[in-house]
Amino acid sequence: MIQKTVPAPADLGIEVIGVPQGSDVELDLKLEAVVEGVLVTGTATVQLHGECARCLDDIAYEETFDLQELFFYPGREVEDDESVVVDETIDLDETLRDAVVLELPFTPLCSDDCLGLCPECGFNRNDDPAHSHGEKIDPRWEGLSELLGETDN
Ligand SMILES: [Zn+2]
Ligand SMILES: [Zn+2]
Known part of the structure; x- marks a missing residue:
């Protein structure tokens, strides 16, 4: 397992909630060499900041998201949404974005029974x-x- 803390990339979120740029992202990753490339699995723990959709109060909490992405070795034709190992490194920004942004609530609430x-x-x-x-x-x-x-x- 690889444990690493990296700064959050820009635009990691949606309008109502997201990860502040530069805040700590704790990565817990496993890298496996497979035939086609490198399979990355693990989790990313991020700090989410947003606004309650009902009462507009600030919301801040920590959440862990699952990551999984196969990074193909270079020299292979890949689709737009596929990732490639470039210069022997992998760029997790897109993987992180897919894992986090798609899971964010469109109407975040400070608590389930917020009175608004x-x-x-x-x-x-x-x-x-x-x-x-x-x-x-x-x-x-x-x-x-x-x-x-x-x-x-
Ligand atoms: Zn609220
Ligand atoms: Zn009133």
């Missing part, structure tokens, strides 16, 4: 689950309540 923001005033309801603006009168009944108010007089 108040639709009326934007208050973060996680700070006070009892937050409310009182009973709202249905606008269709406003005329009626005025009428009733008049008869009360």
Whole structure:
């Protein structure tokens, strides 16, 4: 096993969540020579930073992703999505990108039961689950309540 910490490449993420460029990526890799090339398997542990889709709070957590990629020896025709050993080194950026980006949640949440923001005033309801603006009168009944108010007089 090879254990290595490398800086995260740029754009390792999607709009709402991702790995900050330059943050630590811990790689735990096994390299096996196979007939066609080098088979890389293992895991990458990254620091994810994002924004809760409901309450917009910052989210930060660590997650481990599985990696597997066959790097073909040079001199062989490869498809666009296949990798090649170049100058006796392998470039894991694309492998990392495929493993991490495809697994990221499109609507990350700070917690599964996040209460989100108040639709009326934007208050973060996680700070006070009892937050409310009182009973709202249905606008269709406003005329009626005025009428009733008049008869009360
Ligand atoms: Zn939230
Ligand atoms: Zn409110």
